[in-house]
Amino acid sequence: MSVLVYVEHAEGNFKKSALEIVSYSKAIADQLKTNLIALAIGNVSDENLTALGKYGAEKVLNVSDKKLDNFVNEAYSFVIADTAKQEAANVIVLSNTFSGKGLAPRLAVKLKADFVSGAIELPDIQNEKFVVKKTTFSGKAFAYVELLSSIKLITLTINSYQLIESAVSSKIVKISPEFRDSDFRATVKQVVRSNDKTPLPEAELVVSGGRGLKGPENWHLIEDLADALGAATACSKPVSDADWRPHEEHVGQTGISISPNLYIAIGISGAIQHLAGVSSSKTIVVINKDPEAPFFKAADYGIVGDAFEVVPKLIESIKEFKAQK
Amino acid sequence: MKVLVCVSNVPDTTTKVTFTNDNMEFNTAGVQFIINPYDEIALARAIELTEGGKGTVTIVNVGKADTEPTIRKALAIGADDAVRIDATPSDAYFVSYNIAEYARDKNFDLILTGRESIDYNGAQVAAMVGEFLDIPSFSIIKKVEFDGSIATVDREVEGGKEIINVSTPFVAGCAEGVAAARIPNMRGIMSARTKRLEVIAALESGQSTRIIKYEVPPQRSTVKIIPADEVGKLVELLHSEAKVI
Numbered sequence: 001m002s003v004l005v006y007v008e009h010a011e012g013n014f015k016k017s018a019l020e021i022v023s024y025s026k027a028i029a030d031q032l033k034t035n036l037i038a039l040a041i042g043n044v045s046d047e048n049l050t051a052l053g054k055y056g057a058e059k060v061l062n063v064s065d066k067k068l069d070n071f072v073n074e075a076y077s078f079v080i081a082d083t084a085k086q087e088a089a090n091v092i093v094l095s096n097t098f099s100g101k102g103l104a105p106r107l108a109v110k111l112k113a114d115f116v117s118g119a120i121e122l123p124d125i126q127n128e129k130f131v132v133k134k135t136t137f138s139g140k141a142f143a144y145v146e147l148l149s150s151i152k153l154i155t156l157t158i159n160s161y162q163l164i165e166s167a168v169s170s171k172i173v174k175i176s177p178e179f180r181d182s183d184f185r186a187t188v189k190q191v192v193r194s195n196d197k198t199p200l201p202e203a204e205l206v207v208s209g210g211r212g213l214k215g216p217e218n219w220h221l222i223e224d225l226a227d228a229l230g231a232a233t234a235c236s237k238p239v240s241d242a243d244w245r246p247h248e249e250h251v252g253q254t255g256i257s258i259s260p261n262l263y264i265a266i267g268i269s270g271a272i273q274h275l276a277g278v279s280s281s282k283t284i285v286v287i288n289k290d291p292e293a294p295f296f297k298a299a300d301y302g303i304v305g306d307a308f309e310v311v312p313k314l315i316e317s318i319k320e321f322k323a324q325k
Numbered sequence: 326m327k328v329l330v331c332v333s334n335v336p337d338t339t340t341k342v343t344f345t346n347d348n349m350e351f352n353t354a355g356v357q358f359i360i361n362p363y364d365e366i367a368l369a370r371a372i373e374l375t376e377g378g379k380g381t382v383t384i385v386n387v388g389k390a391d392t393e394p395t396i397r398k399a400l401a402i403g404a405d406d407a408v409r410i411d412a413t414p415s416d417a418y419f420v421s422y423n424i425a426e427y428a429r430d431k432n433f434d435l436i437l438t439g440r441e442s443i444d445y446n447g448a449q450v451a452a453m454v455g456e457f458l459d460i461p462s463f464s465i466i467k468k469v470e471f472d473g474s475i476a477t478v479d480r481e482v483e484g485g486k487e488i489i490n491v492s493t494p495f496v497a498g499c500a501e502g503v504a505a506a507r508i509p510n511m512r513g514i515m516s517a518r519t520k521r522l523e524v525i526a527a528l529e530s531g532q533s534t535r536i537i538k539y540e541v542p543p544q545r546s547t548v549k550i551i552p553a554d555e556v557g558k559l560v561e562l563l564h565s566e567a568k569v570i
């Protein structure tokens with residue numbers, strides 16, 4: 001028995017979402033009174049690998065092979081499944097990131113594991129039962145899913161678990177699994193990095209604009225506020241449909257779902273389909289000139305006013321606040 | 326090119342979600358069902374790729390007879406024929422297993438799904454079907470183009486995208502950007518009535534998760550309105566009360 005956590009990294013550095021799932025997996029391992037093993041694929045320094053011990057990984061496995069320089073779903077899931085078998089893992093945890101979404105369903109099939117994607121809390125493990133809470137109906141409800149098979153697989157929603165330090169000394173083990181050639185049928189031709197500082201799904205703070213901003217020429221308001229806060233930017237669907245903003249920024253039922261600590265919605269009415277993607281944000285601020293805008297009912301803080309007047313003042317105020325700190 | 330499009334039948338996006346039977350079942354009373362919005366994108370792309378005699382589009386749905394209006398709508402939009410695998414779609418593993426077993430000997434060049442269903446939000450079916458069939462899968466794509474049997478796929482990854490070359494067959498989950506959803510025209514609606522909709526029995530997948538309970542999120546406490554000329558107060562509250570900055 002063991003808990004296996006697959007940690008993603010960007011050029012050898014672990015992101016916060018990776019440390020989140022190590023903390024989360026450690027809590028599961030403790031409940032099951034078993035060991036936590038972390039697996040990283042690709043080139044990561046020993047120093048960074050060892051640092052996973054800070055969050056509870058007793059053993060850190062690392063596979064580094066030229067063949068795996070680019071992310072190939074089939075080959076990566078093969079390596080993770082193989083490792084899970086070697087380590088007799090009965091709980092396997094991944095992040096519910098884009099790559100996690102690609103890998104985990106394949107793992108579920110390979111390992112015949114019952115699988116919950118997008119968990120938002122620790123599993124409830126009692127009387128031989130293993131129940132995981134996840135968001136369903138695009139944020140309009142939660143479901144408690146019972147996993148029955150002996151191997152359980154979970155992907156954790158980003159920003160839904162705290163980093164918890166539980167220093168253990170960790171042992172690094174380099175492994176070199178065998179590959180199947182047939183797992184390299186897709187070849188990555190080009191990797192295009194968007195120049196955003198913080199990718200939207202991982203951002204802890206998000207500033208979002210809607211049709212109330214009137215046009216793309218006014219987006220400096222959103223961007224300046226985001227810069228002042230160190231936040232990512234998002235938008236409503238009509239805004240990306242009109243090409244004022246790129247589609248990857250569109251949040252909501254048909255866009256991406258986010259759960260940042262702070263979501264600031266400016267000139268967005270709060271349609272049910274928009275709320276579906278943002279309602280699990282911890283704190284919501286709404287700035288809208290219409291006091292009847294439905295978004296106020298879903299907000300924690302509201303300012304009724306014209307964005308073109310309120311936002312510049314808010315930017316100043318944030319800058320002052322940051323300067324004082 | 327032979328394309329299979331997986332279509333799921335989901336509650337309309339404006340649905341107010343409630344539950345019955347002690348919060349164990351979704352309350353479908355008065356709920357309008359639609360084609361999952363991402364599946365509409367997948368379908369639109371499949372039609373673009375096969376239009377003008379370049380191929381065929383088959384719809385597959387795992388569902389009971391009540392999903393047939395949704396399947397007919399997909400046929401009206403332009404699919405050539407459809408298959409309904411007759412079962413309640415209990416979870417993604419079961420759905421994917423059945424889709425894969427159906428597709429196994431049919432030589433589809435391309436299998437398209439939506440990136441996720443807006444009811445269960447699993448984002449699982451594309452990759453599971455890929456694994457069952459042992460072919461490549463791309464869970465969230467923003468573009469798919471063909472040059473003969475070689476495709477170029479734009480896959481969404483953390484902090485950007487990857488441009489990938491892959492030969493058929495493969496599975497891809499479609500997101501916005503892949504195509505613009507289409508609406509059926511009169512001719513489509515008329516012809517959909519006579520298009521083939523085959524119903525086949527489902528297979529046991531041997532494993533399944535179980536939803537034991539649903540819960541509606543708690544209401545947010547009432548909003549604190551801050552006067553528009555006191556934005557400094559908002560900053561203060563975000564710091565000291567909400568503790569988010």
Ligand SMILES: Cc1cc2nc3c(=O)[nH]c(=O)nc-3n(C[C@H](O)[C@H](O)[C@H](O)COP(=O)(O)OP(=O)(O)OC[C@H]3O[C@@H](n4cnc5c(N)ncnc54)[C@H](O)[C@@H]3O)c2cc1C
Binds near residue numbers: 210211213
């Ligand atoms: C199937 C389907 C799926 C959908 N999916 C999504 C989705 O994923 N995401 C999404 O966002 N939408 C989605 N929608 C669209 C959704 O229903 C709304 O139409 C959309 O969210 C509205 O965008 P908005 O709030 O920016 O614009 P509007 O509804 O036009 O609201 C603009 C708001 O700005 C305010 N305003 C105007 N001027 C100012 C000013 N000067 N200062 C301050 N406030 C001002 C107005 O009072 C108003 O409340 C979907 C719709 C359908 C049918």
Ligand SMILES: Nc1ncnc2c1ncn2[C@@H]1O[C@H](COP(=O)(O)O)[C@@H](O)[C@H]1O
Binds near residue numbers: 439
């Ligand atoms: N019951 C179903 N029948 C056919 N296709 C489905 C079904 N459920 C899900 N899908 C497909 O799988 C995609 C992802 O669904 P999910 O994994 O449930 O989020 C959907 O967009 C559909 O294309």
